[in-house]
Amino acid sequence: MNISKEARDIHYSALVVDTHSDSLAWPTRHGVDIGQPQEKTHMDLPRMREGNQNVQFFACFASPSWIENKKVVQVTLDYMDSFHTLMRDYPDQIEQATTADDVRRIIDAGKLVGVLCIEGGHSIDDDLSILRMYHRLGARYMTLTWNNTNNWADGVLDEPRHDGLNHFGKEVVREMNRLGMLVDISHVAPATFWDAIETSIKPVIASHSSAKVICAAPRNLDDDQIRAVADNGGVIGVNYEITFVGEAYRVTKAALDDEKTEAVKRAEKDHPQDSDSLKSALREIDDLQDEKVAELRKPHYTEIVDHIDHMVSVAGVDHVGLGSDFDGATMPEGMEDCTKVPLITDELVRRGYSEGDIRKILGENFMRVMEEVLTD
Ligand SMILES: [Zn+2]
Numbered sequence: 001m002n003i004s005k006e007a008r009d010i011h012y013s014a015l016v017v018d019t020h021s022d023s024l025a026w027p028t029r030h031g032v033d034i035g036q037p038q039e040k041t042h043m044d045l046p047r048m049r050e051g052n053q054n055v056q057f058f059a060c061f062a063s064p065s066w067i068e069n070k071k072v073v074q075v076t077l078d079y080m081d082s083f084h085t086l087m088r089d090y091p092d093q094i095e096q097a098t099t100a101d102d103v104r105r106i107i108d109a110g111k112l113v114g115v116l117c118i119e120g121g122h123s124i125d126d127d128l129s130i131l132r133m134y135h136r137l138g139a140r141y142m143t144l145t146w147n148n149t150n151n152w153a154d155g156v157l158d159e160p161r162h163d164g165l166n167h168f169g170k171e172v173v174r175e176m177n178r179l180g181m182l183v184d185i186s187h188v189a190p191a192t193f194w195d196a197i198e199t200s201i202k203p204v205i206a207s208h209s210s211a212k213v214i215c216a217a218p219r220n221l222d223d224d225q226i227r228a229v230a231d232n233g234g235v236i237g238v239n240y241e242i243t244f245v246g247e248a249y250r251v252t253k254a255a256l257d258d259e260k261t262e263a264v265k266r267a268e269k270d271h272p273q274d275s276d277s278l279k280s281a282l283r284e285i286d287d288l289q290d291e292k293v294a295e296l297r298k299p300h301y302t303e304i305v306d307h308i309d310h311m312v313s314v315a316g317v318d319h320v321g322l323g324s325d326f327d328g329a330t331m332p333e334g335m336e337d338c339t340k341v342p343l344i345t346d347e348l349v350r351r352g353y354s355e356g357d358i359r360k361i362l363g364e365n366f367m368r369v370m371e372e373v374l375t376d
Contacts, residue, residue: 001340001342001343003343003346004346007342007345007346007348007349010345010349010355010358010359010362011052011362012052014052014345014359014362014363015055015103015104015107015362015364015367016052016053016055016341016362016363017055017057017321017363017366017367018056018237018322018323018324018326018341019057019141019207019235019321019322020057020059020117020119020186020237020239020323020328021043021057021059021325021327022059022119022325022326022328022329023041023042023043023044023056023327024059024079024082024083025061026040026041026327027082028075028078028079028081028082034086035089035093041327041337042326042327042331042337042338043056043338045086045090045094047337047339048338049093049112050338050339051338051339051340051341053324053338053341054107054112054113055103055107055112055113055363056112056114056115057116057117057207058083058114058115058116058117059079059117059118059119059328060076060079060080060083060116060117060118060123060139061118061120061123061328062074062075062076062120062122062123063075064120064122064148067125072122072125073123073124076118076123076134080116080134080137080138083096083114083138084096086114087114092111093111093112094111094112094113094114095109095111095112095113095114096113096116097115098138098374098376099375100367100371103367103370115138115140117139117140117141117184117207118134118141118142119142119143119146119187120145120146120148120150120187121142121143121144121145121152121153121169122145122146122148122151123142124142124172126151126152126168128171128172128175131172131179131181132175132179135179135180135181140181140374141181141182141183141184141207142181142182142183142184143184143187143207144165144169144172144173144183144184144185144188144192144196145187145188145189145192146187147219151168152168152172153166153169153172153188153189153192155188155192156187156188156189156190156219157218157219158189160189162191162192163191164191164192164193164194164195165196165199170195173199173200174201177200177201177202179375180373180375180376181374182202182204182205182369182373182374183196183204183205184205184206184207185197185205185206185209185229186206186208186209186219186237186239186323187219193225193228197228197229200232202372202373203232203233203234203235203369204232205234205235205236205237206221206229206234206235206236206323207237207323208237208239208323208324209221209236209238209239209244210238210241210244210245210307211223211226211238211307211311211314214245214247214306214310215243215245215246215247215250215307216247216250217243217244217250219244220239220244221236223314226315226319227314229315229319230315230316233372234369235320235321235365235366236315236319236320236321237322237324237366238304238307238308238320238321238322239323239324239325239329240304240324240325240326240329240331240335241325241328241329241330241331242298242299242330242331242332244329245299245303245306245307245332246298246299246303246332248297249296249298249299252296253293253296256292256293256296260285260289263288264282264285267281267285298330298333299332300332300333300334301332301333301335301340301343301344301347302334303332304335304344305344305347305348305351308320309351312361317353317357317360317361318368319365320360320361321361321363321365321366322341324338345358345362
């Protein structure tokens, strides 16, 4: 990888905190050992070391569609078991942290750091005792929702039911404050965002969200929200997902998705239900969609840094970090996996950021929030 000596020196001596990856899905759902080199994934322990992505938040995600089967807690625990199994199998390479002090101690010992976190407040099954047990197992942040609206908070891509957080939702935030667990507003609806800001007595974070002014994806944060997180003392981890980073890509991809939906509807009308002819028509639609998407020009990794630049200009340099969404997102050109993260440092150097500011963005900002909020 071609990066400047200055960038290399900074990056490989820095705490590089990545506040969101979905990589635990690989061991949990597919039996893949991410302690060993893998080809399909964005991350594994050897590549984390290669890219010096040395402090990783690993998300547990039970799809809300499983709630009806009453499996949401079980699946979350399966993810946590995968995490603890990884720590147990590779004790000389990675260790679990639950506090900022842990992080520094483990880094000084020359190892990678793993921190557990939860994606989607529905995972507590509306029960504060389950939240407390997740904290006991090491979970140190929870997004109040995933894209769905749960029984106490509105999600960003679903019908609102609570005008933000309901009474119990505010109790969840207060209990997280009390426990020493970070309140994460990535994925929540705007009304939930403002209720969380108002209710939390500790800094809130956005573990994986980018800037809406640059790319209008509903998952991104507008400037008022970015400023509110900063005023609150929190940090926003910029998400690398291509439909959150590049506006032109997002718009074109959304139009293709709409075309596909229409084509599926037509096929379902033209062919008998469950017929072989319907199946082959749907397959053709899928293949055509894949071809068209493959032809789109993906955003370039330097566009991730455009989001960092924008957030720094709105909120100041103390409130921006990295939240890749590796293994849960499609990556920009040049950011194929976590070995490419030093390129972000290189781009920050190229754009004139000081060494101190780069270290803040790479991890020290998030360390500050961890020091303030996390407890054992
Ligand atoms: Zn997510």
